[in-house]
Amino acid sequence: AEYTRKYDKVELADCRVSAEEFQAASAKVPAKLMSAMELAARNIRKFHSSQQMPTNPLEVQQGVTCWRASRAIQSVGLYVPGGTAVLPSSVLMLGIPAVLAGCSRVALTVPPLKDGSVSPAVLAAARIAGVRQVFKVGGAQAIAALSLGTETIPRVDKILGPGNRIVQMAKLLATLRGTAIDMVAGPSEVLVIADGTADPRVVASDLISQAEHDRDSQVVLVTTSRELPSLVQDALDQQLAGLPRREIAEAALSRSYIVVAETLEDAISFSNAYAPEHLILLFENAREASSQVTSAGSVFVGRWTPEVAGDYISGTNHTLPTSGAARAFSGVSLDSYVKKITFQEISGRGLAEIADPLRLLAREEDLEGHAN
Numbered sequence: 001a002e003y004t005r006k007y008d009k010v011e012l013a014d015c016r017v018s019a020e021e022f023q024a025a026s027a028k029v030p031a032k033l034m035s036a037m038e039l040a041a042r043n044i045r046k047f048h049s050s051q052q053m054p055t056n057p058l059e060v061q062q063g064v065t066c067w068r069a070s071r072a073i074q075s076v077g078l079y080v081p082g083g084t085a086v087l088p089s090s091v092l093m094l095g096i097p098a099v100l101a102g103c104s105r106v107a108l109t110v111p112p113l114k115d116g117s118v119s120p121a122v123l124a125a126a127r128i129a130g131v132r133q134v135f136k137v138g139g140a141q142a143i144a145a146l147s148l149g150t151e152t153i154p155r156v157d158k159i160l161g162p163g164n165r166i167v168q169m170a171k172l173l174a175t176l177r178g179t180a181i182d183m184v185a186g187p188s189e190v191l192v193i194a195d196g197t198a199d200p201r202v203v204a205s206d207l208i209s210q211a212e213h214d215r216d217s218q219v220v221l222v223t224t225s226r227e228l229p230s231l232v233q234d235a236l237d238q239q240l241a242g243l244p245r246r247e248i249a250e251a252a253l254s255r256s257y258i259v260v261a262e263t264l265e266d267a268i269s270f271s272n273a274y275a276p277e278h279l280i281l282l283f284e285n286a287r288e289a290s291s292q293v294t295s296a297g298s299v300f301v302g303r304w305t306p307e308v309a310g311d312y313i314s315g316t317n318h319t320l321p322t323s324g325a326a327r328a329f330s331g332v333s334l335d336s337y338v339k340k341i342t343f344q345e346i347s348g349r350g351l352a353e354i355a356d357p358l359r360l361l362a363r364e365e366d367l368e369g370h371a372n
Contacts, residue, residue: 001015003139003140003141004112004136004137004138004139004141007139008111008112008114008138008139009114010112010113010114010115010116010136011116012112012116012136012137014152015112015135015136015137015152015153016133016134016135016136016152017118017123017134017135017136021117021118021123022123022126022127022132022134024120025118025120025121025123025124025127026120026123026124026127028120029120029121029124033121034124036312036313037088037092037121037124037125037128038128039313040089040092040312040313041092041096041125041128041129043313043314043315044092044093044096044097044315044317045096045100046315047314047315047316048096048097048100048315048317048333048334049100049334051333051334051335052070052100052334053070055067055068055069055070061350061353061354062349062350062353063346063347063348063349063350063351063353064344064346064347064350064353064354065344065345065346066342066343066344067342067343067344068340068341068342068343069340069341069343070101070338070339070340070341071338071339071340071341072101072102072103072104072337072338073101073103073157073158073180073337073338073339074103074104074105074157075103075104075105075106075107075154075155075156075157075158076098076103076105076106076107076156076157076158076159076160076337077107077108077109077146077156077158077159077160078091078094078095078098078106078107078108078109078131078159078160078161079109079138079142079143079146079159079160079161079162079163079167079171080094080108080109080110080122080161081110081111081138081161081162081163081164081167081186082110082111082112082113082119082122082138086119086121086122087122088119088121088122088124088125089125089311089312089318090161090162090318090319091108091110091122091125091126091129091131092125092128092129093317093318093319093332094108094129094160094161094319094332095108095125095126095129095130095131096129096130097317097332097333097334097336097337098129098131098160098337099129099130099131100334100337101334101337101338103337105133105154105156106130106131106132106133107133107134107135107146107153107154107156108126108131108133108134108135109134109135109136109137109138109142109145109146109153110122110134110135110136110137110138111136111137111138111139111142112136112137112138116136117136118134118136122134133154135152135153137153138167139166139167139170140166140167140169140170142167143159143167143170143171143173143174144170144174146159146174146179147159147173147174147177147179148177155179156179157179157180158179158180158181158182158336158337159171159174159179159180159181159182160181160182160319160332160336160337161182161185161319162185162186162188162319163185163186164186164187164214164216165186165187165216167186168184168185168186171184172184182319182332182336183321183325183329183330183331184321184322184323184325184329185319185320185321185322185332186214186322187213187214187216187217187218187322188210188213188214188217188277188278188322189210189217189218189219189220189276189277189278189322189323190206190207190209190210190219190220190276190277190278190279190280190307191219191220191221191222191271191274191276191278191279191280191296192206192207192219192220192221192222192279192280192282193222193223193264193267193268193271193279193280193281193282193283194221194222194223194224194225194228194282194283195223195224195225195264195282195283195284196224196225196227196228197283197284198223198225198228198282198283198303199303200228200231200232200234200235201235201239202282202303202306203221203228203232203235203282204232204235204236204238204239205235205239205306206280206282206306206307207219207221207232207236207253207256208236208239208240208243208249209306209307209308209311210252210278210307211248211249211250211252211253211256212243212245212248212249212252213248213252214248214252215248215251215252216252217252218252218255218256219252219253219256220256220257220258220259220274220276221257221258221259222258222259222260222261222267222270222271223258223259223260223261223267224260224261224262224263224264224267224283225260226260229258229260232258236253240253264283264289265292268289268292268293271293271295271296272292272293272294272295272296273295274295274324275295275296275321275324275325275326275327276296276297276326277296277297277298277320277321277322277326278296278297278298278300278307278310278320279293279296279297279298279299279300280299280300280305280306280307281299281300281301281302282302282303286301286302287301287302295326295327296326297320297321297322297326297330297331298310298316298317298318298320298331316331317331317332317333318331319331319332320332358370358371359371
């Protein structure tokens with residue numbers, strides 16, 4: 001409550017979103033926006049449902065059967081940013097797979113607006129996703145509350161969601177207190193690989209779409225064309241002119257850069273080392289070349305696949321690894337909300353078959369109790 005007062009300038013009597021607030025929110029959302037969110041939810045639900053894996057017992061040798069099964073993480077906390085923009089899309093991206101996975105408690109935190117409310121679109125998205133527990137708190141204090149638990153906000157087993165550097169640092173600190181996290185997710189970034197056939201206006205719009213997220217965002221163009229950089233710069237100047245979040249985008253662009261590569265292979269190699277959150281392939285035969293991509297959060301293939309489609313409606317998740325984490329981490333998926341438990345069942349005959357090797361290995365490690 002103290003940090004919300006200090007940083008958000010909001011005095012909250014109760015940080016819980018009430019049933020009445022939920023009910024009132026739906027009536028305030030325009031029908032077309034509600035329809036767009038429902039379309040996004042259908043695609044997100046369909047794509048994430050396809051990630052459910054069957055349990056397939058395997059008899060590794062006669063009488064020895066092993067299998068692995070998914071079990072939902074019981075309690076999860078979802079962090080939805082709200083400092084510089086309202087993000088109902090993040091509610092859908094985080095909430096839908098949590099509900100699909102069967103998590104028994106899902107707590108969502110979102111920074112309050114200046115009047116102490118939560119955006120009606122965010123609450124409507126929570127209702128669409130099936131999330132009913134929403135708290136008006138953001139920043140490091142939201143992560144701390146989810147990690148430690150308070151009188152109002154429940155302690156959770158795992159925290160997921162994007163956020164600024166302070167939020168990401170708080171998530172990392174939460175891991176030291178036994179709370180799992182999805183990954184380091186934010187600030188946003190995009191890398192575009194383009195050849196001479198790319199439309200500079202399209203390249204510029206893809207770069208701006210991430211630059212306007214946050215001053216700390218980074219956007220990178222890697223191109224095999226020596227003419228494209230200046231054309232993209234001209235297009236950026238034109239598109240920035242009428243941008244409502246121009247100041248934020250320009251701050252991000254000031255720390256971004258363009259790389260000229262000799263070949264597409266070099267460009268892809270650079271991208272794999274950079275490991276971008278979003279990777280856009282704007283060159284001929286992009287689908288064929290996509291098999292060379294080894295490190296990226298999410299890849300957008302071809303001239304008709306803008307990054308913004310993945311942000312909202314295509315069905316893939318937009319909570320993705322940043323700052324090079326894509327070299328080893330995946331974006332949020334159904335797997336993010338489950339843990340995998342292995343099982344084994346051995347018959348009397350099966351145990352007789354492996355008893356001597358078991359004893360041999362145990363004694364090699366001086367573990368006589370194991371051998372017994």
